[in-house]
Amino acid sequence: MFRDRADAAGRLARALKHFRGRPDLLVLAVPRGGLPVGALLARELGAGLDVVLTKKIGHPHNPEFAIGAVSLTGAEVDLDVLRREGVDPNYAVREAERLREVLRERYRLYRGDAKPPEVRGRTVILTDDGVATGRTLAAAVSWLREEGAARVVVAVPVGPPDAVARLREIADEVVCLETPDDFMAIGQYYRDFDQVPDEEAVALLRGAARR
16 A cells, blocks of 8 residues: 555655666656656656656447557557457547547647657656556557667556556566555555646646756
8 A cells, every 4th residue: 555656656766776877767657647656756766757648549339448559659550459340440540640639739738849758769667656457558668669769667556467467578677566466446555546637747747847
């Protein structure tokens, strides 16, 4: 049980201390709940901080079933799933473009006119306040691979064993402090798990930029 996101981030920072001071280090957080975690990690490890934005492309008849994922700069679709499910490829193209515009709007909210961070050749710590299915972080890992990150480290306080195992298959390293077998929801492992308002998320990013 974590007291709050700051407590979880402090414990993560200790587990990641071997990255402290690396000149190529960048922390990318999934908004909004991942930003308090990412901000503390960036401060403790001496790294830059930014957001990573991805969305799953849902099945046309079951939005919770992912057939792909989209980032600010690209999209990835599972062609085998499209064929198996009989999904029109044109649907995936249209949905990817629609979701990318949603991501652009959210990026403008958080970062204004700033360009997305350069990740090529860098060590990237990808973080959130926890992982449930792992789809969002998996999509972010794929994007980082496409953008040429040298090393991708997923760092989260808590997640179910199966989701963490899937992330270990695609990331260079996964640091997850707790992997309970009876996992039901991220919030059950925090005493304080209030939502993070957009205003607080933006303030955390601006504060990191001033350091």
